[in-house]
Amino acid sequence: MLSMCNAVGMQGQVLFPLSHVASLVANKSTGRANHKGCQRHGRQAHESNVLCSESFCNVLSWLSKSSLQDLSRLSLTEAQFRHLAISSIETVPHRPSWHVSWSSATTFFENKNGFTKEQLRRSVLPCLFSGTFSYRFTSPLVTRPLHTAYQIRGFKTRSRQTGHSALVMKAPDLNERFLALRTRKDKEKQKAHSETEQSERLKTLLSDENLTQEEQQRLRVAFAEGYMACDPKGRTSTKLRVFNIFRDLLGIILILAILFSFMGELSGGPFRRVLIGTTNEVMPEDIDVTFDDVKGVDEAKQELQEIVEFLKNPEKFSSLGGKLPKGVLLVGPPGTGKTLLARAVAGEANVPFFHAAGPEFDEILVGQGARRVRDLFSTAKMRAPCVVFIDEIDSVGAKRTNSVLHPYANQTINQLLTEMDGFRQNEGVIVLGATNRRDDLDKALLRPGRFDVEVQVPVPDLAGRKEILQLYLGKVKVAADVSLDVLARGTTGFTGADLENVVNQAALRAAIDAAPAVSMRYLESARDKVLMGPERKSRIPDEEANLITAYHEGGHALVAHYSKEAHPLHKVTIIPRGPSLGHTAYIPEKEHYHVTKAQMLATMDTLMGGRAAEELVFGSEKITSGASSDLKQATALATNMVKEWGMSEKVGVRTFDEDHSSLIVVNELAPNTAEVIDAEIKRLLHESYERAKAILKTHQKEHKLLAEALLKYETLDADDVKQLLSGKEPIRKRHWKQ
Known part of the structure; x- marks a missing residue:
């Protein structure tokens, strides 16, 4: 609020802010007028430090004792105070404190103060709402105009614009934005060019031959001190730049990883496998297994050879009205050669071969298994005639359940049943399935029309073990004392995978001992190792x-x-x-x-x-x-x-x-x-x-x-x-x- 001095008597006095007097006399920057602002508004600029002597004298005449004490705090020099007092006394004649008037005004306020309320409002309100920094008090209450400085703080706003320019500022079009961007780039180039020139000047100055080494060192120190004073955060700017670079690189790597996972055809990322899935097609030339490599399972090999022959020469069978079987189920213990038979089919069929494992159809998202089955068979139909091999089919073809805990567990097997033999027939698509848990398969999957042929792949007999041992022993260098008959009789119950492991373990042991060939001792030791585990180096000391x-x-x-x-x-x-x-x-x-x-x-x-x-x-x-x-x-x-x-x-x-399969045994x-x-x-x-x-x-x-x-x-x-x-x-x- 302004500190005002009120007049007493009939003659009116000007309400004058004491803070303005202090700012003008003490030459404070906050009280100076903005001459450029006055010139912009068409007014004549006056010296901000010129004080109206008449007004100052009037104010001094009505100051109380406490107000004079406040005026003494302005730190006025003696010459300034004497100059102001003398000039004020010489310019304005002394007016008495009391004035007697025999004429009465219309209102008590006018009789008391000597002016009306309207005159007061017209002289004071323009000062309060003006937008300039310098005001001219033109009031009939004073004998001459009063110029003073008044500080107003406000928010920075744009100048009022009308017409097309205002619309451009509010909603610039593409051309205006492009021009603004180009202008900003030009400014950045100019700034960079200016910085380059300054750096060149600095290099020239530092390499001046006229300066001594000590002067150059002082110049470098002065430049460094100035740079640090200009950028107080320069000490941490290096760490900040490294952090920003690391953050940007991490973001780029994350974006690229997501893009490659989604769209990479060859990489097959985890996101792609979950949302899109994979189709594993095997080319026949990539398989080096034929039916000649399959030993000990003659019955199963014969069944699959007939299917391969049908694929190679379909006219031979269709001329008699025969149809290609839709599915062949390979059943047998682990290691008997079911997957090996499927690889042999892929190597000799000369048709597209697709393979998948039963657990691949199970995902965390509901419905992914059924969609995987649809995608696999839709791709196979496009490449018909072809062969689809599903290993460990009991994972996807298990018996359907009525459990409320897994209401969507039957979607995958239902989709598989529909694709194998549904309303739409699959012509030319043969499904090979392999499992060692036939009893766990759903009955609808085993019926004719889906798996027409069920091939048993048992543990090889004595003749089969001889053939398998002869096949694998032919790939290593054996000694003359090796008896194929004794070795075959001593491996009763061994599968093809077990026999291959026996021969491989014997060859490794012979190589470690630097033996010239694999003898019978190494083969029997390998057999015992497969049966009972590795032997200890010697008997126990007890x-x-x-x-x-x-x-x-x-x-x-x-x-x-x-x-x-x-x-x-x-x-x-x-x-x-x-x-x-x-x-x-x-x-x-x-x-x-x-x-x-x-x-x-x-x-x-x-x-x-x-x-x-x-x-x-x-x-x-x-x-x-x-x-x-x-x-x-x-x-x-x-x-x-x-x-x-x-x-x-x-x-x-x-x-x-x-039956111990249930939770409660009765x-x-x-x-x-x-x-x-x-x-x-x-x-x-x-x-x-x-x-x-x-x-x-x-x-x-x-x-x-x-x-x-x-x-x-x-x-x-x-x-x-x-x-x-x-x-x-x-x-x-x-x-x-x-």
Whole structure:
């Protein structure tokens, strides 16, 4: 608010701001007038430091004592105060404080102050609302115009424009924006050119030969100090620039990664695989597997060769009215060659071949599996005739469920059923499926029209193992002592993948030992490694444990040797392999397609020979846990004889199926029946154990010789055991100990 001095009497006085007097006298910058602003508005500029002497005198005459004390704070010099006082007294005559008037005005305000309210409003309001910095108080209350400075703060606004220019400023068109951008670029170029010129001048100045080295150094220091003073944040500008560069590069890399993931045809990024999927087409020239490389599965190979022949020569079959089968399901244990057969089809069919795995159709997004199936078959239809191979089809073709937890779980298999044999027929698209869990497949998938042919790929028999071993042994250098027949008989139950692994492990071991060729020793060692795990370097240092192991394994070998229906002995060793401390191996003389009751009982007797030997030699209190695996196998064999194979007279010829697939297992057997079954299993195991003990009691001397030979040589083959038990010449030290 302004500090005003009020007049007393009939004669009016000017309301004058004391702060303006202080600013003018003290020469303050805030009180100066903007002469250019006055000239812009067409007014004559006056000196901002000129004070109206008459007004100043009037103000001084009506100042109170406290106001004079405030005026003393203005730090006026004595000469300024004397000049102002004298000039004011000489210019304006003295007016008395009181003035008597005999004429009355219309209002009390006019009688008291000497002017009306309208005159006051007309003289004061223009001063308050004017836009200039210098005001002229023209009022009938004063004898001359009063010029003073008045500071007004306001917001910066654009000057008022009308017409086309205002429209351009509010909504510039494309041309105006382009011109503005071009002008800005020109300014930036000029700025860069100016900075270049300044840098060149600085280099010239610093390289002036007329300056001494000390002067040049001072000049450099002065420039550096000036630069730092101009840019106080220069100390952190380097870190800030590095951070900005790293942030920009990270953003660019992220954008490029997203673009390549979405649109990259060759890369197949994760986003593309989730949203778009992949179609794995295999060209026939990229496959180096043919039907000649498939051994041991002649029946399955014959079925697939017929399909390949149909693809190569369809007229041969269609002339008789035959149709191409829509699907072939390959069923068999793991490692029997199902995928190898599919690769052979891809290598010999000479048609487009598409392959996919069952788990590839499952994604986190609902509906992705069904869309993958549609995309796969739509691509295959465009390339018909062709072959589509789905490995591990049980992942996508499992039985449909009614679970409320997975309401969309059946979409993928329903789409697969529709594509294979739906309303629209797929002409020329053959589906190959491979699984080792046929029972888990949906029944609708197994019906004719979808999988017309079901091919069993079993474990190879003796002839098949010979063919497979001959195939893989032909790829390595073998020694002359390798017996293909012995090796095939000693690998009963091995799949094609197991036989390939045996040959490969033997070749690696021979290469490590720097052997000239792969001998029979390496092949048998590799077979034992596949069966029981890698052997330890030597027997355990505990002699008591070695003695127990020797009698235990000797008991197995001795019972097997004297049991008529048992499998022939192949090798016995006390070198630890895997979890076992010893091992006794058997090799059947021929391939068995069925097992008799006598053979099963002899096998049980052989398994019981280890525990019976421990009890007879060391006593019932010294038996060990080493027979746990033997007892488990014997119990399983006796249980199957009673419950599945009908080999018990008391239980009879009936089977008892146990379904443990459900969460709740219900015993459907009557209590009496369960007791009879348990009694029969116990009887078979007890009788087998007693027969094994009887054999060992009869041949205690041979048992002791066999155990001592195992402690000495660690490993004995079938010939060594036969010579020892026949009482002939001492055993020759063979290569097994090496």
